[in-house]
Amino acid sequence: MAIKDMEMFKDFSNIELAKLLGKLDKVKGQAGDMLFEQGDPGDSMYLIESGRVELFSQKQDGTRQSLASLQDGDTLGEMALLTNEPRSATAIIASESVLYYIDRETFDRLVIEQPQISSYFIRLLSQRLVSTNGRLQASKEAKAQWVLHEVELLPALLRDFLFTCACLPSVRDDLLKHLFGMTIEEADQAYAAIGRFVQQDVERDSVHMRPEIARVLLDILPQRYGERQQQLWVDQALNYYRTEGDWASMVEVYAARNEWELALDVAAIAAGEVVEKAEMAAEAALAESERQQQIISQALRRCPDELLVARYAVLWAYVRYCVEHAPEAGLAIVEAALDQRGAAYSAQQLTTVYEWGADLCRKLGRNQLALEYLQLASQPRCRARGRPSATATKASVWPSRCWPEARASASPQARGGLVIAAAGWA
Structure with missing residues (x-):
């Protein structure tokens, strides 16, 4: 595709195009050549005159996931250039290609000298934002449908088990045993896929609901159980933690609900215990109080x-x-x-x-x-x-x-x- 036919330069006059061509570098590439890699500095962009370029995201396990296939007239690399962020994807030439290369200095000069370039990128960013939001919404809806389908397959007790986990920032294993007669391990034995809903914290002997799943469950909780059920489960958890002297878990619950005065009331009790046990030189008890205090302090970072x-x-x-x-x-x-x-x-x-x-x-x-x-x-x-x-x-x-x-x-x-x-x- 000739440069004059590219969307980015469609408003340029012939004289402006001639000047532009004098500022651009033309490069050729073969299939398999890498233009840039995810994480590289975003210091340039490319315009495809002919050929095809594939974009990939790099997963943590080293594999690649295909994102898009670009061809004649498309641009790539401009987002990192605009945001000054590292490359968010890897670009590999898929077939013999001819591209125009624009470095940062040339790009900045073009934006200043040619107002229509700025207009083009504003339109481009708007289109991509709409497209991204659409994909995110579709993904969110698909996830919600999957969660609802899986939850409906569960026995009533396990459904309540999961909804309770969704109501709390973390749930101690013994609380689950107290409320439902089963630990997370026993629930997993009854329903092997339970691990897809919750994550275990071995150090604290607790679990927490995966955030994206918790949001879905909390959205449908009022319809399924009524407005008061969430508060009932929260109150049951708070009463249990109070009986056990688990001030840290209580503070976490109040902090998650932005009930800061109540969180601070409980934190004051915990702080008093640290002083008391330090004065008594009760090392084991002091260590537990200090552990709780760390959790409390982390929760209070948002206070x-x-x-x-x-x-x-x-x-x-x-x-x-x-x-x-x-x-x-x-x-x-x-x-x-x-x-x-x-x-x-x-x-x-x-x-x-x-x-x-x-x-x-x-x-x-x-x-x-x-x-x-x-x-x-x-x-x-x-x-x-x-x-x-x-x-x-x-x-x-x-x-x-x-x-x-x-x-x-x-x-x-x-x-x-x-x-x-x-x-x-x-």
């Missing part, structure tokens, strides 16, 4: 800052988790605490919050800011309720060899780091 910083006991436990696992998130919540609640904290609590900031900054290598936090922690009770200035992050890096001396110059409380948090819990 609105203004709610979390208002619960000092929960904030203490959350920051302890962040120091080891998510220091950036920890520093963000410390700054939110000082901005939103600094004036409401007691002197001892405020000292502890500053120490958290110092420890988190140290963890992140922001030593100058860590020093400012330590200085605030060591000041008298009348210090201002605030956080170090934002400019501190731009200051020169404080040498790490100075850290011990700086810690020694701080107050006894500051030298205790996060350990003091237990004393400031109440």
